[in-house]
Amino acid sequence: MGIPVLALCIFLLPQIATEAIEQVKMGSELAYIVFSVLFLMYLSAIPFYIALYQALRLLSYIDQNLAFSDLSVKSLKKIKKCAITISGFYVVNLPFVYIIAEWDDAPGLILIGMVIIGASMVIAVFAAVLQRLLQEAIHIKSENDLTV
Structure with a gap:
C-alpha cells in the first residue's frame, strides 16, 4: 500500500511542481495555490506512513498472540489519529482544490x-x-482472569 503513495510522491508530484514553477515564470498567480496543494499532499504522506507502520505493528501483535493487549489498543488509537489528521489536511486543502478546479473547469478534482x-x-x-x-474485550478478559 505504501509503494503507490511513494511513487506518487517521487514521480507525479514533482512533475506537477515543475509545471507550476513554469507557470510562476509566466506570471500566473494560480501556481502558488498549486504549491499549497502539493505541500499539503506531501504533508499528508507522513501520517499515512505512520498509520501504515502501526498497522504492521498491529498485525505483528496478532501474530504473537498479543491481540488482546494494550499495545493493540495503542496502535489502533494512533491509526485513528493519523486518519483524522489526513482528513483534516484534505479538508484544509479542499478550498484550494476548488479554486484550481474552477480555473481548469475540472469538477472531478x-x-x-x-x-x-x-x-x-x-x-x-x-x-x-x-x-x-x-478495550471491552480486554476488560472482560481481565475480569474473567480475576474470577478464576
Missing part, C-alpha cells in the same frame, strides 16, 4: 478530494470502533 476525506474518516471510525471493542 473536488470529488477526488472528497473521496480521500471520506475514506480517511471511514478508517478513523472503523479504528475507533475496533479500539472500543478491544
Whole structure:
C-alpha cells in the first residue's frame, strides 16, 4: 500500500511542481495555490506512513498472540489519529482544490478530494470502533482472569 503513495510522491508530484514553477515564470498567480496543494499532499504522506507502520505493528501483535493487549489498543488509537489528521489536511486543502478546479473547469478534482476525506474518516471510525471493542474485550478478559 505504501509503494503507490511513494511513487506518487517521487514521480507525479514533482512533475506537477515543475509545471507550476513554469507557470510562476509566466506570471500566473494560480501556481502558488498549486504549491499549497502539493505541500499539503506531501504533508499528508507522513501520517499515512505512520498509520501504515502501526498497522504492521498491529498485525505483528496478532501474530504473537498479543491481540488482546494494550499495545493493540495503542496502535489502533494512533491509526485513528493519523486518519483524522489526513482528513483534516484534505479538508484544509479542499478550498484550494476548488479554486484550481474552477480555473481548469475540472469538477472531478473536488470529488477526488472528497473521496480521500471520506475514506480517511471511514478508517478513523472503523479504528475507533475496533479500539472500543478491544478495550471491552480486554476488560472482560481481565475480569474473567480475576474470577478464576
